[in-house]
Amino acid sequence: MAIQKPSIPKGTRDFSPQEVVKRNFIFDTIKAVFRKYGYQEIQTPTMENLDTLTGKYGEEGDQLIFKILNSGDYLSKLSPEQLQTTTSKVLTPKISEKALRYDLTVPFARYVVMHQNDINLPFKRFQIQPVWRADRPQKGRYREFYQCDADVVGSESLLNEAEFVLIYQEALSKLGLKDFTIKINNRKILSGIAEIIGKPELIVDMTVAIDKLDKIGLDSVVKELLEKGFRESDIEKLKPIIELSGSNEAKIQSLKSVLASSTIGLKGIAELEQIFTYIQKLQTPNSKFPTLNCELDITLARGLNYYTGAIFEVKCNEVAMGSIGGGGRYDDLTGMFGLKDLTGVGISFGADRIYDVMEELQLFPENAGESTRVLIGNFDETAESYALPLLSALRQNGIAAELYPTAAKLKKQLSYADAKKIPYVILIGSEEMESGLLSLKNMQSGEQQKLDISTIIQLLNS
RNA sequence: GUGGUUGUAGCUCAGUUGGUUAGAGCACUAGAUUGUGGUUCUAGGGGUCGUGGGUUCGAGCCCCAUCAUCCACCCCA
Numbered sequence: 001m002a003i004q005k006p007s008i009p010k011g012t013r014d015f016s017p018q019e020v021v022k023r024n025f026i027f028d029t030i031k032a033v034f035r036k037y038g039y040q041e042i043q044t045p046t047m048e049n050l051d052t053l054t055g056k057y058g059e060e061g062d063q064l065i066f067k068i069l070n071s072g073d074y075l076s077k078l079s080p081e082q083l084q085t086t087t088s089k090v091l092t093p094k095i096s097e098k099a100l101r102y103d104l105t106v107p108f109a110r111y112v113v114m115h116q117n118d119i120n121l122p123f124k125r126f127q128i129q130p131v132w133r134a135d136r137p138q139k140g141r142y143r144e145f146y147q148c149d150a151d152v153v154g155s156e157s158l159l160n161e162a163e164f165v166l167i168y169q170e171a172l173s174k175l176g177l178k179d180f181t182i183k184i185n186n187r188k189i190l191s192g193i194a195e196i197i198g199k200p201e202l203i204v205d206m207t208v209a210i211d212k213l214d215k216i217g218l219d220s221v222v223k224e225l226l227e228k229g230f231r232e233s234d235i236e237k238l239k240p241i242i243e244l245s246g247s248n249e250a251k252i253q254s255l256k257s258v259l260a261s262s263t264i265g266l267k268g269i270a271e272l273e274q275i276f277t278y279i280q281k282l283q284t285p286n287s288k289f290p291t292l293n294c295e296l297d298i299t300l301a302r303g304l305n306y307y308t309g310a311i312f313e314v315k316c317n318e319v320a321m322g323s324i325g326g327g328g329r330y331d332d333l334t335g336m337f338g339l340k341d342l343t344g345v346g347i348s349f350g351a352d353r354i355y356d357v358m359e360e361l362q363l364f365p366e367n368a369g370e371s372t373r374v375l376i377g378n379f380d381e382t383a384e385s386y387a388l389p390l391l392s393a394l395r396q397n398g399i400a401a402e403l404y405p406t407a408a409k410l411k412k413q414l415s416y417a418d419a420k421k422i423p424y425v426i427l428i429g430s431e432e433m434e435s436g437l438l439s440l441k442n443m444q445s446g447e448q449q450k451l452d453i454s455t456i457i458q459l460l461n462s
Numbered sequence: 463g464u465g466g467u468u469g470u471a472g473c474u475c476a477g478u479u480g481g482u483u484a485g486a487g488c489a490c491u492a493g494a495u496u497g498u499g500g501u502u503c504u505a506g507g508g509g510u511c512g513u514g515g516g517u518u519c520g521a522g523c524c525c526c527a528u529c530a531u532c533c534a535c536c537c538c539a
């Protein structure tokens with residue numbers, strides 16, 4: 001076989017030991033916060049049945065699902081007519097019945113329905129696993145990436161929404177991020193706006209357009225709305241709403257008067273007010289995170305069409321990057337799997353984007369690369385057999401230790417320690433073996449002292 | 463799906479209007495130093511110039527195709 005240059009699929013990555021240490025720092029930080037708020041971890045399979053996933057993310061989302069080809073001769077059962085078909089929509093379900101998960105929310109809904117007899121409501125779970133999207137990769141966009149989701153089902157309380165805002169605030173602050181905004185909005189308010197304008201059927205086009213406001217500006221948004229079928233008079237009504245500014249309270253007050261005749265709109269506003277009240281009461285006076293960057297943004301829409309109440313999105317203001325988190329309330333996600341009237345709300349952290357942001361801002365702690373604490377140098381067979389019991393002793397005392405596996409040149413062994421950022425090296429020569437006093441070299445200062453093994457253990461453990 | 467960018471050593475990239483044997487830094491290996499790394503000096507290995515075709519006396523450079531790549535749009539974490 002010809003030699004082939006190895007490669008990995010586009011949009012996927014290998015993670016080096018240093019990168020994994022940093023990624024785990026992110027995961028561990030987020031996990032600790034989730035647990036503190038009462039969430040328990042679950043895991044679900046990498047692949048789901050294709051029909052579990054299709055139809056949940058809109059037409060565009062369906063195309064981004066990675067499908068898995070059936071095993072065996074997957075074409076043999078097809079009729080000649082079916083093989084002639086050129087539309088993948090017809091053919092795909094025949095040759096593929098499994099797919100890689102697209103997010104963690106839909107598998108969670110499936111999990112809840114399948115295990116409804118075993119779980120206690122309200123059920124608070126978190127989940128940190130990779131998801132896959134057949135998107136075209138670019139900056140901050142991968143085909144395989146990790147989501148960190150927390151969801152609660154079976155609780156209508158808006159306390160959940162308020163707590164999610166605090167979870168975002170606490171986790172991101174602990175990771176070292178300073179300037180970020182937690183945007184919040186409510187689908188019911190968007191419905192109310194569409195209702196007031198008299199175009200409830202165009203709500204999707206409306207939200208997609210105004211969602212781009214901060215990116216393309218008001219004029220372009222107006223242009224897009226006109227193309228989608230809105231009239232000048234509709235836009236005149238819409239303008240004051242999307243241009244709302246000021247404090248969250250001020251925005252709520254103006255929305256109240258604008259949406260006065262829309263029942264659903266007013267309901268959305270009332271929900272938001274309740275969430276803000278909860279947040280205010282939850283914040284301790286001497287909070288470690290004094291400024292809560294939670295902002296009502298009426299232009300926030302979010303693509304996933306299963307949201308029905310509050311919606312969230314987190315944006316980092318220091319680095320040009322897509323949103324680093326998002327979520328919202330969905331009233332009927334489990335309904336499609338046969339479990340009616342179960343409401344849920346959840347959020348997601350985009351771990352890979354958070355990683356990219358932290359890397360750009362150099363927010364990772366210094367000691368993140370350290371693994372082995374001490375390396376024992378290896379000179380010859382005699383020294384090696386002398387060193388083995390010491391190696392065990394170090395490990396039994398909880399010290400990560402290695403013996404260089406061959407009697408290589410000392411220069412090479414020290415280079416190894418240096419490259420691996422091992423802070424200490426123990427050198428054992430004939431002199432050391434005679435006296436029992438080992439040379440302990442501090443790799444940072446270059447200093448070397450002769451100590452017995454128990455002193456070394458004590459020193460390395462401090 | 464649409465538009466653009468870039469493909470030269472393991473990595474990051476130079477390479478003049480087309481001209482003889484394609485370069486640098488980093489990394490790697492060895493030596494200066496027979497028991498002392500991260501700094502320095504010296505030497506060395508490593509290339510079908512993404513792939514295929516075309517123009518030309520002659521192509522890393524020009525033309526066409528193709529694959530890959532990154533960026534932007536759409537959408538999204």
